[in-house]
Amino acid sequence: MDHFSFGGADLTRGQIFQVIIRLSVASMVTYYSVKWMMNQLDPTSKNKKKAKGLAEEQLKRLSENDGLKINAHDFNDYELMIASHLVVPADITVGWSDIAGLNLIVQELRESVVLPVQHKDLFKSSKLWQAPKGVLLHGPPGCGKTLIAKATAKEAGMRFINLDVAILTDKWYGESQKLTSAVFSLAAKIEPCIIFIDEIDSFLRARNLNDHEATAMMKTQFMMLWDGLSTNTNSTVIVMGATNRPQDLDKAIVRRMPAQFHIGLPSETQRTEILKLILESEEVSPDVDLNRLSKLTNGFSGSDLREMCRNASVFRMRQLIEVKNNSGSSISVIDKTNLKITMDDLLSSHLKIKESKMHTGSLFLENRIDLD
Numbered sequence: 001m002d003h004f005s006f007g008g009a010d011l012t013r014g015q016i017f018q019v020i021i022r023l024s025v026a027s028m029v030t031y032y033s034v035k036w037m038m039n040q041l042d043p044t045s046k047n048k049k050k051a052k053g054l055a056e057e058q059l060k061r062l063s064e065n066d067g068l069k070i071n072a073h074d075f076n077d078y079e080l081m082i083a084s085h086l087v088v089p090a091d092i093t094v095g096w097s098d099i100a101g102l103n104l105i106v107q108e109l110r111e112s113v114v115l116p117v118q119h120k121d122l123f124k125s126s127k128l129w130q131a132p133k134g135v136l137l138h139g140p141p142g143c144g145k146t147l148i149a150k151a152t153a154k155e156a157g158m159r160f161i162n163l164d165v166a167i168l169t170d171k172w173y174g175e176s177q178k179l180t181s182a183v184f185s186l187a188a189k190i191e192p193c194i195i196f197i198d199e200i201d202s203f204l205r206a207r208n209l210n211d212h213e214a215t216a217m218m219k220t221q222f223m224m225l226w227d228g229l230s231t232n233t234n235s236t237v238i239v240m241g242a243t244n245r246p247q248d249l250d251k252a253i254v255r256r257m258p259a260q261f262h263i264g265l266p267s268e269t270q271r272t273e274i275l276k277l278i279l280e281s282e283e284v285s286p287d288v289d290l291n292r293l294s295k296l297t298n299g300f301s302g303s304d305l306r307e308m309c310r311n312a313s314v315f316r317m318r319q320l321i322e323v324k325n326n327s328g329s330s331i332s333v334i335d336k337t338n339l340k341i342t343m344d345d346l347l348s349s350h351l352k353i354k355e356s357k358m359h360t361g362s363l364f365l366e367n368r369i370d371l372d
């Protein structure tokens, strides 16, 4: 029998084999225990599991409803993490008809994005007809940037990744580089796709010396992957960014977004159109004067106008019902004949919102000439 000498001890071949097995088992136990402990310590482990489940569900819907031949197994963990923010076109509830007063922008997006995506074969003969790889929507909050991005995806039949950039930079998710490249590889697998980044300035602001090394690397990587989209003319992936502060964006990013649209506070005429659209499906009393309301709401965004109408309908509801207990579970109807939103309801609501905007300093009265 062969004998081997280890640290002065004579061991047979069988004994060495046993030692190796024991060592392997011990290392495996240690590896899995440490992994389990890390998982327990990781505050995002629950979120990760939830995100994975959500992603698998969305991808399944995509293959069932959109006829895309995909399977959750075709995606790595990082892609699944990003896919949890995926919205399938069937779930997007807004289209062009939900946007008021922005006809020119809608027409441009229809021609430059929707048509080339919908009629890819027809448009492929010219490189200039291809949809741009980057679109920037800029302007004050609540004026419809997100609305436009979603409606574009819906009308073009594109999948929509509402990218939460916080997960790319969150240290618990780690591996920012892998997640960043997963954004683009996922988008390519499910194209045509819009990668929407709200407040893109917070992620891709002008690079400066104070940037953390990892952040700087991630920005560079993001831009390289983005450039890769231009070389692959077959895939239709568009990065669409929205920002209130375009001046803070890195110039290199702005260059990558050749299609840019300013969505400003609505003019008087636009406010009339927005109010008309919001109140179209509501019961409105004949005394409601939209032109007067539009004049009074100088400085209001589309979102403020919506809030004004919502508030007015709450005033109406108060006239209609009496809440009998604190929890609101018991109500009695007082007057069913008086359902229509009145001009008084809207005027009271207007005052309430104007006051609140003045307190928060968000009422920017525009001294502007209406161009439309």
Ligand SMILES: Nc1ncnc2c1ncn2[C@@H]1O[C@H](COP(=O)(O)OP(=O)(O)OP(=O)(O)O)[C@@H](O)[C@H]1O
Residues within 6 Å of the ligand: 098, 099, 100, 101, 102, 140, 141, 142, 143, 144, 145, 146, 147, 148, 198, 242, 244, 274, 277, 301, 302, 303, 304, 306
């Ligand atoms: N032009 C518009 N037509 C119809 N509704 C509008 C319009 N602009 C804004 N709204 C209403 O305001 C809501 C908020 O708009 P949206 O979220 O698109 O604004 P945003 O510009 O993306 O704001 P933020 O910068 O705060 O994200 C919309 O869901 C819609 O109800």
